[in-house]
Amino acid sequence: MEKYYVSGVISDADGNCEMCADDVAQFWTVYERDSEGVSRAVFDCHDRLSAESAMTHLKAMDALKQQVNALTVECGLMRKLLPDYVSVPATDAAIRELQAQGVDISVNELKDLATRSEPVSSEYFHAAALYLMTVANQLRNEGGV
Numbered sequence: 001m002e003k004y005y006v007s008g009v010i011s012d013a014d015g016n017c018e019m020c021a022d023d024v025a026q027f028w029t030v031y032e033r034d035s036e037g038v039s040r041a042v043f044d045c046h047d048r049l050s051a052e053s054a055m056t057h058l059k060a061m062d063a064l065k066q067q068v069n070a071l072t073v074e075c076g077l078m079r080k081l082l083p084d085y086v087s088v089p090a091t092d093a094a095i096r097e098l099q100a101q102g103v104d105i106s107v108n109e110l111k112d113l114a115t116r117s118e119p120v121s122s123e124y125f126h127a128a129a130l131y132l133m134t135v136a137n138q139l140r141n142e143g144g145v
Helices: 048-081 088-115 119-141
Strands: 004-011 017-020 027-033 039-045
Touching: 004 039, 004 048, 027 048, 039 048, 048 088, 048 119, 088 119
Parallel strands: none
Antiparallel strands: 004 017, 004 027, 027 039
16 A cells, blocks of 8 residues: 555535545545555645646655665664774764755755756655755754754
8 A cells, every 4th residue: 555645636515525536526635644554645736647747756755755864774783893992982083974965965866856846846855855854953953864
């Protein structure tokens, strides 16, 4: 079962919304399904293409989060492999800086994509870049995400 999915949505005069076929949809919603199978709306979009684009960006953000988590685990492993005479605070700072530099590369790629994308997609790329900039700053300043 996919974590994200898109569905057409129709609303009545009272503002009650329900999923529907694309041919009668008034707008399209990107949903996120949790581990228990419960869904929540994440984005509403004017057309299916924009909703699917938003869903693609959410998947990319999840992949980036997994990379950051993997780097954090790797940082812990690197710390275990280093000799005892190496300063742990200095080593941690150096490892965090390397992680932040990796995140910076992703930020620059997202900014580049934003300049070459449709306006709707561009907003998602900018939002993802801002999020990753925050991650990089946390790595540099606070020592973790």
